[in-house]
Amino acid sequence: MIRYDILKTLLPIISDTLVVCNIGLPSQELHKLDDQPSNFYMLGTMGLCSSIGLGLALSQPQKVVAIDGDGSVLTNLATLSTIANNVADNFVLLIIDNGSYGSTGDQPTYAGRKTSLTAVAEACGCENVVECSAEETAGAVKAALASDQMTVIVSKCESGNVAVDVIEMNPVVIGDRFMNEVRRQNSGG
Amino acid sequence: MANAIDRKIVDDLIKNEIGFITTVPCKQLAGVIEVLDQSNQVMHVPSNKEDEGMGLCAGAYMGGKRPCIIMQNTALGVVVNTLATLIQFYQIPLPMLISYRGEVGEKVACQVEMAVHTKALLNQLAIPTYHFSHADQVGELDGILKHTQMAKKPTAILTDARFWGSAQ
């Protein structure tokens, strides 16, 4: 299974959940599969998906799933220490670890070699770290959302992408639509 | 030890409904950070690096809190991409309270090397920039914070050694 297959299995679980999605192909694939006001697409800024997700989770009570990648987390590795030390039990960080920089031509990352992001997350102090296969990922995300405990999931999957279009939505429209959805969910609407 | 100007700065932030602050420390900002940590009206999440901090701020803004980042001017070497592609591209209001190291009164020569680029970088990024070099100028902070929300832009408040020194 590649990331696109995992995203498909996640849709029934995350479709209505606030999602912050990593730059490049992950956002483009999610946008193609299931464009929702509850999706925040990153159009730039490599590495900050987990940080945006944590800031959002700390600032309001609705559940937040950040769909990040191994290359992105390696770019911003200290984020795992910030996450560990600022516990938001409404936050799930899903690292889709395909061992490659998917959006730039599948060059290998160190996570696909000697480096274990699971072990790094644990060493940073994250208390609920789950490493799973691609097939197990949807179940792991469902369980994490139900647990009311901040969880980091490292989903080990195959490298590969599908052909998708770039997102042509204006960033301010993405942000405004998303913030309206955050407000709607928090007003019980 | 925090003093009156540190409390004045934090009071202005709270008065302007800043609810989320991330910091990367600087000696000149230690008093402000100390006062922040005593307040329960604002969430303080220290970050390891300033681009990470701006990611936290973007998330907090979308979660309904007004963010602020407190950092050193050397960090402008880290955050150019994040300012352009996240904070400016998505129009997020973000006051940056910046310790302006390397200005008159500086004791560490290396700090001057980034000080000479600080305003040029901010100017290149078209970021509204305010330079405080005397404690009296802290009176402008309230207006700058309101201006930041209105404009939905990052703004830079540079506070140099003379500013902090004149506040003793």
Ligand SMILES: [Mg+2]
């Ligand atoms: Mg990858």
